[in-house]
Amino acid sequence: MQSPINIDTAKTIFSPQLRPIQLSGYSLPANEKLKLRNNGHTVLLELPESLAITGGYAQQYRAVQLHLHWGSPSGPGSEHTVNGHRFAAEIHVVHYNTKYDSFKEAMVHPDGLAVLGAFLEVGPRENPYYQEILEHLYKIQREGEEVLVPGFNIAGLLPANLKLYFHYNGSLTTPPCYQTVKWTVFNQTMVLSHDQMSMLVMSLRNDDSKPLQNNYRMMQDLHRRRVLSSFQTTLFSVKQLPPGSDSSATTEGQSSSSFHAGDVLAVLFGVLFAITALAFLLYIYKHRSQNARLDSPTKSKVIYTAATTENTA
Ligand SMILES: [Zn+2]
Incomplete structure (x- = not known):
């Protein structure tokens, strides 16, 4: 010690x-x-x-x-x-x-x-x-x-x-x-x-x-x-002591429950990202087909900017 x-x-x-x-x-x-x-x-x-x-x-x-x-x-x-x-x-x-x-x-x-x-x-x-x-x-x-x-x-x-x-x-x-x-x-x-x-x-x-x-x-x-x-040092491999356990005299291997807060967050972020990406692709697809149908005068009104990709990522 x-x-x-x-x-x-x-x-x-x-x-x-x-x-x-x-x-x-x-x-x-x-x-x-x-x-x-x-x-x-x-x-x-x-x-x-x-x-x-x-x-x-x-x-x-x-x-x-x-x-x-x-x-x-x-x-x-x-x-x-x-x-x-x-x-x-x-x-x-x-x-x-x-x-x-x-x-x-x-x-x-x-x-x-x-x-x-x-x-x-x-x-x-x-x-x-x-x-x-x-x-x-x-x-x-x-x-x-x-x-x-x-x-x-x-x-x-x-x-x-x-x-x-x-x-x-x-x-x-x-x-x-x-x-x-x-x-x-x-x-x-x-x-x-x-x-x-x-x-x-x-x-x-x-x-x-x-x-x-x-x-x-x-x-x-x-x-x-x-x-x-006193704080979570990593997002994806959070180990947590069960409530009430002593800070010092604990032994190895008791904090290995399979599902942690970090995992939940990871899944949540993944799903959110997928939805955003899908909506974004749909938007581009729709916008392109609109532009194809309409004539060139409206083309100057650019709606899409690259910044959106950074916001969603
Ligand atoms: Zn000293």
């Missing part, structure tokens, strides 16, 4: 029971200072306990810290991959179950931890939320250095769409690698500017005073685990 894993969207199981992730207390005032630290492995932002996941999980989870994983100037460095694709970087927001007294106590229990993960990519715009972290990195270049940063809306570091995500049971990706993490990996990616991604990749040094880069763990075997998705 180790992490990270590759998420194969052709094999994820659509689970309608997965509700949108709800966050509370994530918007922090600037006068609340947060500790940002280079721990030699990553940049880590300590979070106050007022931040919590209040929806999407069966239980409530309280935030502890967030950190990032990244690559190098020559390659990407997300921990999870999707269909074999590695993204430029990845954010992890780490939470523990409120039924335990502390992160330390929670981390050894199977339902102890919840980590929200999102992928970072390079795009055309600067991201103002990530800038709240990145602009301080030059002050913590060496391992062990830390700086206080003003509070901001932490939710801005995560996608706007918290409805679409993958969910599976895994582990911490750094020692002690306890297999106690209920993972949420969002489908929507975050965009950073090219300069911002360079700041993330180039700013920090590790315990050997070498550039802190490629701080992602190698992919782990899925074994018999299932990866659930």
Whole structure:
């Protein structure tokens, strides 16, 4: 049950029971200072306990810290991959179950931890939320250095769409690698500017005073685990868990009922297309015979345009 894993969207199981992730207390005032630290492995932002996941999980989870994983100037460095694709970087927001007294106590229990993960990519715009972290990195270049940063809306570091995500049971990706993490990996990616991604990749040094880069763990075997998705990843091979089945401990081969929503849609579209094509052919045939009967003056009134074919296809 180790992490990270590759998420194969052709094999994820659509689970309608997965509700949108709800966050509370994530918007922090600037006068609340947060500790940002280079721990030699990553940049880590300590979070106050007022931040919590209040929806999407069966239980409530309280935030502890967030950190990032990244690559190098020559390659990407997300921990999870999707269909074999590695993204430029990845954010992890780490939470523990409120039924335990502390992160330390929670981390050894199977339902102890919840980590929200999102992928970072390079795009055309600067991201103002990530800038709240990145602009301080030059002050913590060496391992062990830390700086206080003003509070901001932490939710801005995560996608706007918290409805679409993958969910599976895994582990911490750094020692002690306890297999106690209920993972949420969002489908929507975050965009950073090219300069911002360079700041993330180039700013920090590790315990050997070498550039802190490629701080992602190698992919782990899925074994018999299932990866659930809160949405349908494919139209024609939709697999769905029967209502009420647990997200984790299910075994293989139970979701193979022969007729799925995807099949119904496929047949429906096929029939619709056939009817449209038939009506279209009839129309052309009728129009042609009309033109043949009438004399040339009416021919200039062209009714048929090629756009119709694109509309129906
Ligand atoms: Zn991590």
